[in-house]
Amino acid sequence: MIIAIDGPAAAGKGTLARRLAKHFGLAYLDTGLIYRAVGMAVVRADGDPNRPETAEKAARALKPEDLEAQDLRSDAAADAASRVSAIPGVRQALLAFQRKFAKNPPKGAKGAVLDGRDIGTVVCPDADIKLFVTARVEVRAERRFKELRERGLEAIHGRVLADMKERDARDSARPVSPLEPAKDAYQLDTSELDADQAFAAALGFIAANHG
Numbered sequence: 001m002i003i004a005i006d007g008p009a010a011a012g013k014g015t016l017a018r019r020l021a022k023h024f025g026l027a028y029l030d031t032g033l034i035y036r037a038v039g040m041a042v043v044r045a046d047g048d049p050n051r052p053e054t055a056e057k058a059a060r061a062l063k064p065e066d067l068e069a070q071d072l073r074s075d076a077a078a079d080a081a082s083r084v085s086a087i088p089g090v091r092q093a094l095l096a097f098q099r100k101f102a103k104n105p106p107k108g109a110k111g112a113v114l115d116g117r118d119i120g121t122v123v124c125p126d127a128d129i130k131l132f133v134t135a136r137v138e139v140r141a142e143r144r145f146k147e148l149r150e151r152g153l154e155a156i157h158g159r160v161l162a163d164m165k166e167r168d169a170r171d172s173a174r175p176v177s178p179l180e181p182a183k184d185a186y187q188l189d190t191s192e193l194d195a196d197q198a199f200a201a202a203l204g205f206i207a208a209n210h211g
């Protein structure tokens with residue numbers, strides 16, 4: 001069983017993906033982390049994440065342990081990820097790793113949940129279940145703002161909202177694998193839902209659509 005979850009930042013994909021993976025006994029891959037690791041590898045080497053040659057080299061050199069780096073949740077990593085992810089050669093280099101995880105999940109799991117931007121459209125177009133999780137940008141920025149504050153980090157509300165809009169625009173407008181729902185995806189708007197309600201809605205959809 002493969003569950004593909006796509007959607008913009010802070011829509012609730014990660015929380016939902018983890019809960020579904022636990023519920024069904026599936027492996028979980030946060031594909032955003034892969035792009036963040038490539039972006040930070042470029043930044044750490046003082047490179048420009050917009051430059052194809054540098055970013056493609058970092059993507060080809062990526063090792064599984066790079067996904068454990070401590071700084072991948074930072075805004076700097078999110079920004080670098082959004083830039084390297086617009087480069088076709090980077091996406092191509094990371095495709096095999098993601099597909100292998102979906103087909104042969106680690107630790108003998110009987111399937112996988114992958115979340116990202118193009119899982120249902122490009123990485124796993126034959127996924128058994130496709131969810132597209134969204135929420136209004138103001139709601140997503142508010143969630144992100146609270147999360148940063150809870151982690152003790154400085155955050156300015158207007159800045160978080162502006163960054164979120166900029167990243168949405170970049171992820172949606174890029175010519176390769178833009179952020180868009182697969183035609184057969186179930187669209188789940190979490191603007192008015194908490195994590196439990198989003199989980200219940202996803203389970204309801206899966207029960208109705210997966211033998």
Ligand code: DC
Nearest residue numbers: 009031032035081082085116117118
């Ligand atoms: O989900 P996230 O915020 O960790 O993703 C960081 C960036 O990586 C996001 O701005 C777009 C990119 N990304 C992508 O292009 N394709 C994916 N499957 C996952 C993430």
